[in-house]
Amino acid sequence: MSVKEYVCIVCPNGCLLKAELLEGELVNLQGxxxxxxxxxxxxxxxxxxxxxxxxxKVVGGDLPLVSVxxxxxxxxxxxxxxxxxxxxxxxxxxxxxxxxxxxxxWGTGVNVIATKNIxxxxx
Amino acid sequence: xxxxxxxxxxxxGGPAGLAAAICLKENGINDIIIIEREHHLGGIxxxxxxxxxxxxxxxxSLSGPEYAQHFIDKIQELNVEVMYDTTxxxxxxxxxxxxxxxxxxxxxxxxxxxxxxxxRERTHGALxxxxxxxxxxxxxxxxxxxxxxxxxxxGKKVIILGSGDIGLIMARRLTLEGANVISVIEILPxxxxxxxxxxxxxxxxxxxxxxxHTITRIHGENRIEGVTVTxxxxxxxxxxxxxxxxxxxxxxxxxxxxxxxxLTLQANISLDISTKGALVDNYLQTNQKGIFAxxxxxxxxxLVDYVSLxxxxxxxxxxxxxxxxSLSESDIPIMHGENVSYVVPQFATKxxxxxxxxxxxxxxxxxRLVVHQGNHEIMSLGFHHIIPAKMKQVLIPARQINTKESIxxxxx
Numbered sequence: 001m002s003v004k005e006y007v008c009i010v011c012p013n014g015c016l017l018k019a020e021l022l023e024g025e026l027v028n029l030q031g032x033x034x035x036x037x038x039x040x041x042x043x044x045x046x047x048x049x050x051x052x053x054x055x056x057k058v059v060g061g062d063l064p065l066v067s068v069x070x071x072x073x074x075x076x077x078x079x080x081x082x083x084x085x086x087x088x089x090x091x092x093x094x095x096x097x098x099x100x101x102x103x104x105x106w107g108t109g110v111n112v113i114a115t116k117n118i119x120x121x122x123x
Numbered sequence: 124x125x126x127x128x129x130x131x132x133x134x135x136g137g138p139a140g141l142a143a144a145i146c147l148k149e150n151g152i153n154d155i156i157i158i159e160r161e162h163h164l165g166g167i168x169x170x171x172x173x174x175x176x177x178x179x180x181x182x183x184s185l186s187g188p189e190y191a192q193h194f195i196d197k198i199q200e201l202n203v204e205v206m207y208d209t210t211x212x213x214x215x216x217x218x219x220x221x222x223x224x225x226x227x228x229x230x231x232x233x234x235x236x237x238x239x240x241x242x243r244e245r246t247h248g249a250l251x252x253x254x255x256x257x258x259x260x261x262x263x264x265x266x267x268x269x270x271x272x273x274x275x276x277x278g279k280k281v282i283i284l285g286s287g288d289i290g291l292i293m294a295r296r297l298t299l300e301g302a303n304v305i306s307v308i309e310i311l312p313x314x315x316x317x318x319x320x321x322x323x324x325x326x327x328x329x330x331x332x333x334x335x336h337t338i339t340r341i342h343g344e345n346r347i348e349g350v351t352v353t354x355x356x357x358x359x360x361x362x363x364x365x366x367x368x369x370x371x372x373x374x375x376x377x378x379x380x381x382x383x384x385x386l387t388l389q390a391n392i393s394l395d396i397s398t399k400g401a402l403v404d405n406y407l408q409t410n411q412k413g414i415f416a417x418x419x420x421x422x423x424x425x426l427v428d429y430v431s432l433x434x435x436x437x438x439x440x441x442x443x444x445x446x447x448x449s450l451s452e453s454d455i456p457i458m459h460g461e462n463v464s465y466v467v468p469q470f471a472t473k474x475x476x477x478x479x480x481x482x483x484x485x486x487x488x489x490x491r492l493v494v495h496q497g498n499h500e501i502m503s504l505g506f507h508h509i510i511p512a513k514m515k516q517v518l519i520p521a522r523q524i525n526t527k528e529s530i531x532x533x534x535x
Contacts, residue, residue: 012513053173053186055271069186116172
């Protein structure tokens with residue numbers, strides 16, 4: 001039996017979690033104020049997941065960048081790969097908040113959505 | 124000059140101002156205006172593109188601009204009047220507001236004023252670090268606006284001074300944008316930011332956090348070339364012969380936020396030396412009747428969700444003030460006791476439930492919040508672990524407040 005500590009990143013409470021692991025499996029968890037802590041630790045053991053926010057270049061907009069985020073988390077190890085993906089593309093204004101700017105990233109079902117309205121640049 | 128009369132003037136269209144304006148409208152106060160110095164509503168949320176906003180209010184993790192848009196949409200739907208690109212120059216104690224924009228001077232006589240100006244960053248000049256003043260030194264928020272709004276990268280080899288949340292967020296952001304973030308330096312023996320940000324912004328990217336260290340010299344004349352980092356003792360004094368030199372081309376400072384209260388002082392409103400915000404009662408009314416304050420201008424919050432809630436609480440009190448003409452006398456002082464660095468509000472009336480916001484002065488485990496009035500314990504609450512990074516709130520029902528003695532909030 002081994003004990004490992006985690007800080008839950010699901011919400012601002014940031015619970016300090018004490019996980020008891022047996023042969024790599026979670027057998028007991030202490031410190032979680034809600035059940036999301038259990039799911040978080042299970043994921044951290046198997047495949048840590050993260051949502052990522054970044055920005056993508058915009059042509060013809062009132063701002064040079066549109067902020068974007070993933071609509072569900074991806075494996076932590078793919079974060080830089082995703083960032084590199086966003087560097088390759090340019091979007092055209094106007095862009096509406098909530099609009100999917102990359103649909104079905106790598107066939108995972110995860111979408112990249114705009115988190116800001118970008119208007120066309122007035123001439 | 125023509126003077127306009129308004130029921131309520133809201134100074135600043137960030138999260139606090141937006142929430143307050145919506146709440147006023149929904150309570151039937153229609154003759155209101157938001158004065159905003161920028162070209163957009165939303166305040167600092169516009170550049171906070173990371174997620175984690177709205178978990179308390181909406182139950183989902185939104186980015187800053189998305190959180191703001193919820194309120195901006197509502198503002199438009201309710202036809203709230205907004206004056207953009209307009210800077211307030213003066214507020215008098217009898218609630219005359221003077222503002223300026225490119226069309227000239229604006230003068231408004233308000234029946235109530237809502238102060239929602241937010242806060243600003245402590246700057247380099249406040250720190251007294253020896254060395255030249257080369258290029259490449261930014262506050263975290265300025266770096267954030269360059270990178271997230273203007274598509275300008277600030278540097279390649281970055282040191283971050285201070286472990287406040289914006290500094291941690293920027294450590295991750297700059298890493299994702301291709302910079303090498305060498306280390307985060309924190310003078311205190313514990314981090315200033317939230318634990319989840321230490322985890323997801325530093326640990327995820329193997330960025331070291333050096334606690335009990337500070338920068339004692341800045342090297343470079345034209346552009347910053349490096350910093351000397353020194354260990355400090357328990358009194359935050361540098362320990363001799365513990366210098367480490369780090370090469371860097373950029374220094375980001377995340378060393379605290381200060382409520383922006385120049386206008387507040389012009390209106391002869393008294394400030395609290397701990398919060399640097401106005402002294403208020405549990406209506407969030409200042410010592411000038413009819414002038415109210417909420418959000419980061421009152422005390423620096425860690426979560427925007429609580430800013431919105433506080434602004435709505437203020438708007439409800441403003442509504443009552445406008446309808447009834449005055450609010451009940453608040454003459455019960457609230458003080459911060461052992462292990463508590465501040466309390467808001469600082470005065471209470473016994474006619475209204477009392478929500479006290481506070482922070483502890485140092486991290487503490489297995490402790491108890493106790494609220495005393497005289498010798499009487501009127502509230503007690505257990506905490507497993509409590510840290511200065513998190514603002515906490517406790518609600519004391521009006522029926523618990525029976526005398527006019529001071530209320531003291533302690534954590535033991």
